[in-house]
Amino acid sequence: MTRDLTIAEVRLTPILVADPPLLNTQGVHQPYTPRLIVELVTADGVTGFGETYGDTKYLELARPLAERLTGRSVMDVNGLFGIDLGVDASRVEGQVDAGGLRGVQSADKLRLSVLSAFEVACLDAQGKALGLPVHALLGGKVRDSVEYSAYLFYKWARHPAGVACEQDDWGAALDPAGVVRQARLLKERHGFTSFKLKGGVFPPDEEVAAVRALAEAFPGHPLRLDPNGAWSVETSLKVAKELGDVLEYLEDPALGTAAMAEVSAGTAVPLATNMCVTTFGEIKEAFTRDAVQVVLCDHHYWGGLRNTRQLAAVCAAFGVGVSMHSNTHLGISLAAMTQVAATVPGLHHACDSHYPWQSEDVLTERLRFRDGRVAVLDAPGLGVELDRDELARLHRRWADDDGALRDRDDAAAMRVAEPGWRQPVMPRW
Numbered sequence: 001m002t003r004d005l006t007i008a009e010v011r012l013t014p015i016l017v018a019d020p021p022l023l024n025t026q027g028v029h030q031p032y033t034p035r036l037i038v039e040l041v042t043a044d045g046v047t048g049f050g051e052t053y054g055d056t057k058y059l060e061l062a063r064p065l066a067e068r069l070t071g072r073s074v075m076d077v078n079g080l081f082g083i084d085l086g087v088d089a090s091r092v093e094g095q096v097d098a099g100g101l102r103g104v105q106s107a108d109k110l111r112l113s114v115l116s117a118f119e120v121a122c123l124d125a126q127g128k129a130l131g132l133p134v135h136a137l138l139g140g141k142v143r144d145s146v147e148y149s150a151y152l153f154y155k156w157a158r159h160p161a162g163v164a165c166e167q168d169d170w171g172a173a174l175d176p177a178g179v180v181r182q183a184r185l186l187k188e189r190h191g192f193t194s195f196k197l198k199g200g201v202f203p204p205d206e207e208v209a210a211v212r213a214l215a216e217a218f219p220g221h222p223l224r225l226d227p228n229g230a231w232s233v234e235t236s237l238k239v240a241k242e243l244g245d246v247l248e249y250l251e252d253p254a255l256g257t258a259a260m261a262e263v264s265a266g267t268a269v270p271l272a273t274n275m276c277v278t279t280f281g282e283i284k285e286a287f288t289r290d291a292v293q294v295v296l297c298d299h300h301y302w303g304g305l306r307n308t309r310q311l312a313a314v315c316a317a318f319g320v321g322v323s324m325h326s327n328t329h330l331g332i333s334l335a336a337m338t339q340v341a342a343t344v345p346g347l348h349h350a351c352d353s354h355y356p357w358q359s360e361d362v363l364t365e366r367l368r369f370r371d372g373r374v375a376v377l378d379a380p381g382l383g384v385e386l387d388r389d390e391l392a393r394l395h396r397r398w399a400d401d402d403g404a405l406r407d408r409d410d411a412a413a414m415r416v417a418e419p420g421w422r423q424p425v426m427p428r429w
């Protein structure tokens with residue numbers, strides 16, 4: 001039977017999702033974080049889902065794009081990436097992304113961060129129309145489940161008093177004992193066997209002590225530490241020396257390719273990044289200088305699932321490892337990450353995911369981690385369904401917001417608790 005894969009309708013739904021008070025070097029997560037849910041409906045009534053950042057700058061590009069998609073085919077993904085979104089480069093070039101946590105912003109990265117949600121929605125619709133899982137459209141899975149690591153955060157017990165928010169039951173984690181307690185909980189609830197600590201929050205000695213405590217509590221388990229570029233080269237090398245015997249890798253200890261290359265030259269501890277290699281254009285310098293040994297891909301800003309596979313191929317050619325980065329995301333993105341990760345042969349490190357921190361989702365059924373792994377679904381498309389009541393509820397929260405939370409700003413959230421807080425000058429230590 002021939003299907004009509006013409007896009008008949010595009011639905012964009014910005015939402016605000018509850019987020020616990022997770023700390024990083026820039027500040028703290030806001031009580032709600034913006035996401036955008038994309039739906040492409042074909043003439044035959046098949047609906048493909050995608051998800052990306054929901055901040056204003058992404059919405060401003062997604063809305064006119066959505067209007068231009070009706071009449072095109074969900075099969076024409078190459079054509080989708082050829083659409084000029086008219087990004088005003090002067091507004092973004094040289095800025096740091098997400099308050100300095102995702103590297104340098106550029107017009108192209110912004111463009112890809114929007115297009116990726118539509119690419120995922122196209123692939124989901126294609127799969128549903130053809131009766132095939134997304135991994136089959138990408139060449140087929142090479143594993144039946146994808147491993148994720150426990151993503152540990154320094155964390156307050158709750159958002160500052162007086163701030164409207166959902167409660168969480170994770171408690172505080174502000175010292176080595178708290179970090180180990182959190183790790184045990186994550187392992188208990190989801191079975192994770194590797195651990196990543198988001199660092200750059202406290203002086204390096206305290207974070208070294210936390211990783212040491214994890215190594216003692218979980219002997220032989222892979223451990224990572226990610227201070228988001230908060231350290232000087234000297235501090236990075238000191239930490240690498242102190243933790244060299246227990247770290248699987250050190251993630252973005254210093255900011256930028258030049259500093260990372262200097263750190264890399266002085267230590268045998270592998271360096272990973274989601275900050276100095278975030279676009280294809282940044283690969284050449286970083287790889288030829290041996291600045292990083294593992295690239296953490298993120299299909300949102302790398303431009304989708306097909307680009308993720310291309311990045312993995314380039315990494316393989318240079319003998320550089322590949323794994324996955326995560327920002328706050330919901331189940332549509334976790335399903336997309338899992339589908340593409342299932343097709344990458346050289347994926348030797350557990351992927352990152354914030355998903356365990358999200359108590360809310362727009363799926364009818366949450367995805368589950370078992371033994372730290374997410375099963376690769378073989379149902380058509382991404383294999384997930386939207387809970388429309390929940391989507392509407394989270395959209396109402398976005399619509400009711402006065403604008404204060406529609407753009408992620410970790411420093412602003414920190415100022416609620418510490419009015420004098422300023423975005424730190426790097427390196428902090």
Ligand SMILES: [Mg+2]
Pocket residue numbers: 226228251252273274275325
């Ligand atoms: Mg990182």
